[in-house]
Structure formats: C-alpha cells, structure tokens
C-alpha cells in the first residue's frame with residue numbers, strides 16, 4: 001500500500017482560497033497512491049484561532065467540494081485533514097473528512113480532545129463524541145487528530161473497533177516536536193498498528209510548526225520522516241504486518257480491561 005502524506009506549509013501570507021487550490025493540485029498529482037493524507041486545519045492554521053469563525057464551513061463546504069473532486073480525479077483515497085466545521089446549530093467542530101477514491105465521503109470525525117486548555121480551540125469548538133474507523137481496500141483506518149495523540153485510551157478504543165492503521169492529521173508546534181515523534185511511536189508500539197502522522201510546515205499565528213510528519217510501523221520503527229518544510233512524504237507499507245505482529249507478539253491479548261475506572 002502506498003501512502004503520501006502532504007506536509008503542507010500553512011503561512012498567513014497565502015490566502016485560504018489559494019492554499020485550497022494549491023493543495024487540490026498536490027492531491028491530484030498523487031495519482032497512483034492508495035491513500036493521501038493532509039494535516040489538521042490546513043486552511044486556517046491550527047493556531048489561527050481568530051480565523052476559525054470566519055473560515056468555518058458547513059460539512060459540505062468549499063474544502064469538502066474541492067477535496068472530493070481532487071480525490072476522484074486522482075483516484076486515491078484521501079484523508080483530507082480537518083476543517084473548521086460549522087454545524088447547522090452554530091457550533092464549530094474540528095472535523096476530519098475521509099473520501100473514497102471515487103470522491104464519496106467515507107467518514108467524518110469531530111476531534112474529541114480539543115487543545116488550548118482555557119483558550120483557543122478548547123473554548124471555540126465543540127468536542128466530538130464518536131470514535132471513527134473507516135475500511136479502506138487494504139486496511140482499517142482509525143482516525144484521530146493532533147492533541148488526541150496524547151490520549152492512549154482513544155487509540156485502544158479504535159483498536160477495539162478494528163483499526164490497524166491510525167491516520168493522525170496535526171498542526172503540531174515545533175516547540176514540542178520531541179513529543180510528536182515519541183507519541184507517534186508509542187501509539188504504534190502499544191497498539192501494534194501503523195501510524196501515519198501528518199503535520200504542517202510554516203508559521204501561523206506566530207507558532208512555528210514542527211513538520212516532521214512520520215510513518216511508524218507496528219514494531220515502532222520509523223519507516224519515513226519528513227523534514228521541517230513543505231514536503232510530500234511517500235511510503236510503501238504492508239498492512240498485513242499488523243496481523244503478523246499481533247500474532248507473533250500477542251500483548252494486546254493480555255490487556256486487563258477496566259483499569260481506567262476506579263475499583264473498590
């Protein structure tokens with residue numbers, strides 16, 4: 001299976017509509033890949049909180065339209081990263097969109113763990129409540145977004161729902177880059193799954209982005225890692241490795257369930 005992670009540069013000097021057109025062209029260039037992955041909030045920038053309201057879209061908004069078309073033109077499955085979605089009730093969500101190779105919406109995921117503590121996304125956006133997996137021709141993908149990477153129980157939930165490959169779009173900041181790589185590898189090892197973690201490059205709202213998108217195999221080995229700038233990271237991997245690893249080293253079978261709840 002061939003995946004291309006598009007580590008898009010998100011800088012404020014590029015208008016959102018230009019970036020949308022540029023990214024659609026990059027997706028179209030990936031014909032031949034099985035899966036293309038975009039980062040979190042690549043239209044607005046994950047830290048450009050002030051723009052969330054103005055740039056928010058209905059689910060089937062301009063980014064949805066452009067990405068559905070690009071996926072079908074390239075004939076690739078596309079995890080189109082996330083958009084600031086405005087629900088009909090007015091609530092904003094950080095929503096990921098996954099399209100099939102014919103451009104149908106296969107899944108959408110509203111980010112569960114919102115980042116910012118008492119500001120930014122954490123106060124401006126609603127929290128998703130549903131775990132999302134999506135069956136691709138060669139693997140079952142579990143979807144998570146950026147800050148979600150810090151919450152292993154979410155990934156265990158995705159494993160229980162059948163996930164073999166985690167796709168994690170992000171807008172991870174440079175200042176915590178060491179955590180990004182470490183957590184991507186940890187989620188891969190503990191769940192014996194592939195992790196495809198796609199961040200942004202550039203600087204927006206004064207926050208330099210980490211780049212360094214990474215693909216990790218179920219043994220925790222880094223198969224490919226991007227540098228800091230805009231880059232297309234292409235990797236070939238065999239999803240059957242997941243079942244092989246889980247058979248040969250069946251640690252997931254030794255789980256003791258319910259330890260995340262206090263016991264009497």
Ligand SMILES: O=C(O)CCC(=O)C(=O)O
Nearest residue numbers: 046115146147171172176
């Ligand atoms: O957890 C982190 O360090 C970064 C998270 C983040 O930037 C986000 O979720 O947007």
